[in-house]
């Protein structure tokens with residue numbers, strides 16, 4: 262049995278200059294594959310709402326659904342730190358709600374940390390959760406749960422005032438006790454500045470190469486979704502075509518009667 266990484270190991274990686282690898286997973290097989298490949302952190306992202314459930318954005322996913330998806334990821338992984346996303350409206354109403362829901366992801370689902378979106382506006386909630394010894398990964402910049410405020414998935418921090426706000430958000434979540442922060446959809450130069458200003462690791466997605474680590478959605482890097490793919494995604498494999506070919510071959514062989522053959526039949 263391998264030793265699972267802790268938030269201390271992740272902090273140590275920033276100090277030693279080793280880049281932190283993060284991918285999303287929502288089920289047992291993908292979590293097992295990435296854990297065995299040596300991923301540092303598995304994020305059970307609320308992106309499950311889009312890439313697994315087919316919603317237009319992340320807002321509809323519920324606490325019970327996040328717990329359902331986190332459990333198999335924890336069971337499948339031995340060495341990666343598992344972080345579970347707190348879904349929209351599971352932490353915004355009040356702090357006791359936030360603590361209870363963060364606690365459910367740790368106690369019922371088995372995650373080792375939770376992630377929530379927001380900066381200065383959510384810092385007190387991060388402090389309330391970390392005060393009960395639940396590690397928090399923060400998420401600032403383009404925060405998908407704020408889609409209606411942002412008017413779409415748009416790069417944040419291009420104007421000076423916005424950039425200053427993002428820097429203030431980063432400092433606020435660090436002060437509140439977050440062990441790491443996701444920087445999403447911000448200019449690379451701003452992400453570099455934030456990464457240099459913080460002691461905690463920054464994990465970038467659409468934030469350039471100077472973050473302390475990188476995160477992407479597993480369905481995006483494997484080409485599993487047919488929807489629009491953002492500029493920051495690199496496709497490392499084309500699994501959709503392989504799956505589609507396999508399904509077509511199966512249908513063809515059932516129709517033609519070539520499957521099942523003798524070797525697939527009992528005597």
Ligand code: KIV
Pocket residue numbers: 285304305306307308309346400443445466476477478
């Ligand atoms: O939900 C998610 O997958 C995320 C990452 C893309 C950072 O929050």
